[in-house]
Amino acid sequence: MKIEKLDILIADSGSTKTDWCLTKNGEVIQRFSGEGINPVFQTGEEIAEEIRLHVHPSLKEADIGAVYFYGAGCIPEKTALVRDAIHQSFPIETIQVYSDLIAAAHSLCGYKAGIACILGTGSNSCEWNGSVIVKQISPLGFILGDEGSGAVLGKQLVGDALKNQLTEGLKEKLLEEYELTPTLLIEKVYRQPFPNRFLASLSPFLLKHIDDLSIRQIVINSFSGFFERNVMQYDYRKNSVNFVGSIAWYFSDVLKEVALEKEIEIGTIVQSPMSGLIEYHR
Numbered sequence: 001m002k003i004e005k006l007d008i009l010i011a012d013s014g015s016t017k018t019d020w021c022l023t024k025n026g027e028v029i030q031r032f033s034g035e036g037i038n039p040v041f042q043t044g045e046e047i048a049e050e051i052r053l054h055v056h057p058s059l060k061e062a063d064i065g066a067v068y069f070y071g072a073g074c075i076p077e078k079t080a081l082v083r084d085a086i087h088q089s090f091p092i093e094t095i096q097v098y099s100d101l102i103a104a105a106h107s108l109c110g111y112k113a114g115i116a117c118i119l120g121t122g123s124n125s126c127e128w129n130g131s132v133i134v135k136q137i138s139p140l141g142f143i144l145g146d147e148g149s150g151a152v153l154g155k156q157l158v159g160d161a162l163k164n165q166l167t168e169g170l171k172e173k174l175l176e177e178y179e180l181t182p183t184l185l186i187e188k189v190y191r192q193p194f195p196n197r198f199l200a201s202l203s204p205f206l207l208k209h210i211d212d213l214s215i216r217q218i219v220i221n222s223f224s225g226f227f228e229r230n231v232m233q234y235d236y237r238k239n240s241v242n243f244v245g246s247i248a249w250y251f252s253d254v255l256k257e258v259a260l261e262k263e264i265e266i267g268t269i270v271q272s273p274m275s276g277l278i279e280y281h282r
Contacts (some may be wrong), residue, residue, distance in 0.1 A: 006065025009090070010277050012103055013037045013071035014120075016197075019274055020055060022062055026282035032058055039081050040073035047085035056089040066094035068281055070103035070273070101126055105133065107276025108242035108268050115234050119255075120245035121200040123149035123226060127234040137230045142196045148226030150247050153206055154199030156218045158185055167214045174205055207250055219251055223258040231264065240267030244276075 007029065012019045014036050022030040034054045037047050067086055074082060079097040086095050098106070105116040105128040117125040123146045126136040142151035161171040162182055175181060180188075189195045209215045231241055241264055248255055249271035259266045270276065 007062045008281055009059065009062070009064050009067045010274070010281060011037075011067070011069045011071070012100075012272065012274050012277065013069065014100070018071070019272070020058075021274055021278060022059060022064075023278055023281070026278065028278065029062075030058070037071055037082070038073035039071075039078035040075075044081045044085045047082060048088045051086060051089045064090055064092060066281075067092070067096070068277070069095070069097045070100055070106075070277065071097070072100045074099045100124070101133070101136070103273045103277060104242075104244045106280045107270070107273035108244060110276070110280050114239045114267065115231060115236060115241045117226075117231065117241060117243045117248070118245050119148050119150075119226070119243055119248035119251075121150045121196060122146050123152070123230075123245075123247075125226075125230045125234070127239065135234055137233050139230075142199065145229070146196075147229055148222050148247065150200030150203045151196035152199075153219060153222050153247065154202040155189075156222060157202055157206060157215075158189065158199065160214065160218065165214065167212050170209060170212065170214065173209075174202070177205060178202065203247060203250075210251070210254065216254070219254050220258055223251075223255055224262075227258065227262050227264060232262070236264055240265045242267040243269045244271070244273045246271055 008023045010021045010023065016036040018034045018037050020032050020034060021028060035050055037050060039047065067090055069082060069086060074097050082097045083095050100118065101124050104118050105126060108114065108116045109128045111130050113130050114128055115125065116128050122139060122142065124139045126133045139145050142149060142155060146152050160166050161174050162185065164171065188198045206215055206219060210219065241259065248269050252269050256266050
C-alpha cells in the first residue's frame with residue numbers, strides 16, 4: 001500500500017526577499033514570495049510576526065510535515081531563534097534551519113561531493129563532501145573580500161569611473177543612467193546604509209557594456225580573484241565548481257572563460273537554488 005506523504009515547505013531567504021515553496025512527493029503545489037528574513041538584523045518576535053501574518057495564512061489548507069528554511073544570516077548561533085519563530089505558526093517536529101551556503105551545497109551538489117559557490121550581492125564558497133562542509137574560506141565581506149560579487153564589481157566600477165579609468169564616455173553614461181554625481185556616489189558608499197546593496201545595483205551597467213574592454217577587465221579581474229583567493233584553496237582538480245546567484249548566472253560566459261584559463265571545471269550554474277532544493281528534499 002502506498003503511503004501518502006505530508007507536504008514539505010521550503011524557504012530560500014535573503015535580507016530583502018524570501019521565496020516559499022510548498023511541495024508534495026517532489027511536486028510543486030504552491031510558490032510565493034514574502035519579506036526577507038535575516039536573524040542577524042531581526043528579532044525572533046519580528047520573524048515570528050512575519051510568518052504569522054504573511055506566510056501562515058497562505059498555507060492554512062496545507063498538511064505540512066516538515067519545514068526546511070535556508071537563509072542569509074542563519075549562522076549556528078541563530079538557527080534556534082529562527083526555528084522557534086517558525087514553530088509558533090507551524091507546531092511540528094521537523095523544522096530545520098540552514099545557512100544560504102548550505103542551500104547552495106544542497107541545491108548544486110546534493111548528496112555528491114563538489115564545490116558550491118554563491119555569486120550574488122555577496123560571494124561565498126565551500127568544499128562539500130556530499131553531507132557536510134569540509135572546508136570553507138571566509139568571504140570577509142565586500143571591503144576585505146567578496147571577490148566576484150555584485151558589491152565588489154560595483155565598487156570597482158565606481159572607483160574606475162571616478163578615477164577616469166573607463167573608456168571615454170562611459171563615466172558620463174553611468175552617472176546619467178543612475179542619476180548620480182561624484183558627490184552622491186561618495187555619499188551612498190560611505191554614509192548611507194547598505195552600501196553593498198547599492199554597489200551591487202550597478203551590476204546591470206557592467207552587463208550592458210560587457211563588450212567594452214575596460215568593463216570586461218573589471219569582471220575578469222574580479223572573477224580571477226574569486227577563483228584564486230577562494231576556489232583554488234579547495235580540491236578543485238577533483239571536484240567540479242558549481243555556482244548559484246544572479247552574478248554567476250548573468251555573467252556566466254565570462255565566468256566560464258576565466259575558469260577555462262585557470263583549468264577549473266565548471267559544473268552547474270543556476271540563478272536560484274530553489275529547484276535544486278526541491279530535488280534534494282524529494
